[in-house]
Amino acid sequence: MNIEVSKLKKVYGKKEALKDINLHLSGNKIIGLLGKNGAGKTTFMRILAGHFRQSKGDIQINEQPVFNNYEQTKDICFIMESNNFYEKFSVQEILTISSKFYPNWDESYANKLLDIFQLNAKQKIKTLSKGMYSALGIIIGLSSNAPITIFDEPYIGLDASNRSTFYDLLLQSYQQNPRLIILSTHLIDEVSKLFEEVIIFHEGSVMLHELSEELEKKHAIIKGRKEEIDQYIKNRHVIHESTILGQKTAVLFDEEKIDDERFEVSKLNLQELFVYLTKERMREIVHSN
Amino acid sequence: MSDRLKDDQPIFQQIAELIETNIIDGDLHANDKVPSTNEFAKHFQINPATAAKGINLLVSQEIIYKKRGVGMFVTEQAKEIILQKRKSHFYEQYMRPLLEEADRIQVHKDQLITWIKKGGKV
CATH class of the missing domain: 1.10.10.10 (Winged helix-like DNA-binding domain superfamily/Winged helix DNA-binding domain)
Structure with a gap:
């Protein structure tokens, strides 16, 4: 699978939900799509899944357009946090419809998952609890075996135990049938170790697209005496800084290696890095006051 | 572990x-x-x-x-390769922080040596 996105733009009335998205995704991997609320993640995923058209620019999968093109959409399974299923159907009816839509559908696996999440096939969608509704989305997403499987916050209402089950199943399913999986979530701490690649959307643009291990190399926390740190970080890309008791901690981005005996060097986890990167703008505002 | x-x-x-x-x-x-x-x-x-x-x-x-x-x-x-590698990192990883802390809290070298002799099998 090869996804090529260039100069993609989506406008709702006067609001630009997507400004200028350029992305190239390929191969079988699990990709994390992160961003604050309103960053444009869901809009992007919906365009990718062919739900609606972009305002401008281009999006192609294997050199084919997606919108209104069953040849492409049959290969994409997109699970949103809500509004996935017609409320009057039963769980079984949803499974049957999905089995007809997705060519690689695995029925016995779907039934096994139904059992794991303790869903009753006869139950109507509208009577499902939030957690059960999310579980059904996960069951469809995993059983579809779609070459491009996209989960957008798929676990609203799902408890920690069932979320952990989801991560186990996701990995297992990915190992048995490697494919391109995009997972968008705010629970970064829980899933960061699953990602091979990370994309961060910020205000309708791609702020960052990196291999997880590169991201790890590309930043550093340095700690030391305030005056020394201040001098060192001058003209460098600082995404966070804080001082206490004469000791200063600064987080630097776009740094390769810091080899300075005076400083203690360590790393952030993905969630912290995400927070500092996306808060940057706000910090500028706070500082200019 | x-x-x-x-x-x-x-x-x-x-x-x-x-x-x-x-x-x-x-x-x-x-x-x-x-x-x-x-x-x-x-x-x-x-x-x-x-x-x-x-x-x-x-x-x-x-x-x-x-x-x-x-x-x-x-x-x-x-096993031989790992032992070699770990030994070469031992000073940086374990001794240096130990000596730094000892310095900071004014633990004398003799005291350190006494403690080292007390424990460990080697």
């Missing part, structure tokens, strides 16, 4: 160190089979590519070797 991965160190490195420690502790012997990428991924809930990177790091250092279609195994000289 802790079963949890730490946040402040690359995961692939922790996977590699885990295997190494097993080898020097004698839990894994020469020509023993090392768990597969998928087993590590499942156990730690991590991306298989990350686990593979840790394993490949050890392959490049000739600590484990690949048998096509069969799996990964501990080499004959694995």
Whole structure:
């Protein structure tokens, strides 16, 4: 699978939900799509899944357009946090419809998952609890075996135990049938170790697209005496800084290696890095006051 | 041995160190089979590519070797290589922080030596 996105733009009335998205995704991997609320993640995923058209620019999968093109959409399974299923159907009816839509559908696996999440096939969608509704989305997403499987916050209402089950199943399913999986979530701490690649959307643009291990190399926390740190970080890309008791901690981005005996060097986890990167703008505002 | 991965160190490195420690502790012997990428991924809930990177790091250092279609195994000289490597890092990783803290709280060298003589098997 090869996804090529260039100069993609989506406008709702006067609001630009997507400004200028350029992305190239390929191969079988699990990709994390992160961003604050309103960053444009869901809009992007919906365009990718062919739900609606972009305002401008281009999006192609294997050199084919997606919108209104069953040849492409049959290969994409997109699970949103809500509004996935017609409320009057039963769980079984949803499974049957999905089995007809997705060519690689695995029925016995779907039934096994139904059992794991303790869903009753006869139950109507509208009577499902939030957690059960999310579980059904996960069951469809995993059983579809779609070459491009996209989960957008798929676990609203799902408890920690069932979320952990989801991560186990996701990995297992990915190992048995490697494919391109995009997972968008705010629970970064829980899933960061699953990602091979990370994309961060910020205000309708791609702020960052990196291999997880590169991201790890590309930043550093340095700690030391305030005056020394201040001098060192001058003209460098600082995404966070804080001082206490004469000791200063600064987080630097776009740094390769810091080899300075005076400083203690360590790393952030993905969630912290995400927070500092996306808060940057706000910090500028706070500082200019 | 802790079963949890730490946040402040690359995961692939922790996977590699885990295997190494097993080898020097004698839990894994020469020509023993090392768990597969998928087993590590499942156990730690991590991306298989990350686990593979840790394993490949050890392959490049000739600590484990690949048998096509069969799996990964501990080499004959694995233990020796790891001991060499760990010894060369010992001062930086353990002695330096120890001496720094001793300095800071004014623990005298003689005291350190007494403590060292008291414990340890070597």
